[in-house]
Amino acid sequence: MQIDTLTTSLYWEIVEALEQGYRGIVLQGSSGSSKTFSTLQALIDDSALAKQKQVGTIWRLKSTWLDGSVIQDFQNALGEAYSARKYNKTKKEYQLRKTTIRFNGMDDIQKLKGPRQD
Numbered sequence: 001m002q003i004d005t006l007t008t009s010l011y012w013e014i015v016e017a018l019e020q021g022y023r024g025i026v027l028q029g030s031s032g033s034s035k036t037f038s039t040l041q042a043l044i045d046d047s048a049l050a051k052q053k054q055v056g057t058i059w060r061l062k063s064t065w066l067d068g069s070v071i072q073d074f075q076n077a078l079g080e081a082y083s084a085r086k087y088n089k090t091k092k093e094y095q096l097r098k099t100t101i102r103f104n105g106m107d108d109i110q111k112l113k114g115p116r117q118d
Contacts, residue, residue: 007041008034014042036070040077047099055100063105066092070103 010027011034017025027035036058043056058070074094075082086095092103 005041008038010034011038011041014039015045018042018046036073037077040070040074043099043101044077044096047096047101050098053098053100055102057102057104059104059106061105062107063092066103066105074101074103 014025025039027039029035039058043058046056047054058074060066060070071092078096087093088095094101094103
């Protein structure tokens with residue numbers, strides 16, 4: 001089954017960085033410039049290709065900003081495929097196939113220093 005989605009040039013830059021093995025990608029720009037949505041699309045697509053367990057983390061400056069922005073955008077990006085059962089609100093983690101997607105704020109020093117992840 002083929003699904004056609006609209007993507008931006010930023011999406012393709014993120015995909016290329018993931019394919020090249022980059023462990024971190026920092027995006028800057030004005031609000032509404034597709035940074036969040038393009039990143040989420042790339043992580044969702046990457047999870048579809050994952051052959052082993054992996055973890056992807058989306059960071060915002062403050063953890064209080066996650067619910068009204070990134071997590072909402074993530075639900076919208078998944079559309080009908082989103083399942084509330086796969087989302088752990090306490091840990092702010094979503095299980096998507098073999099990929100755990102984490103949503104963290106950089107104001108939480110322990111998570112910023114946290115355990116090593118691939």
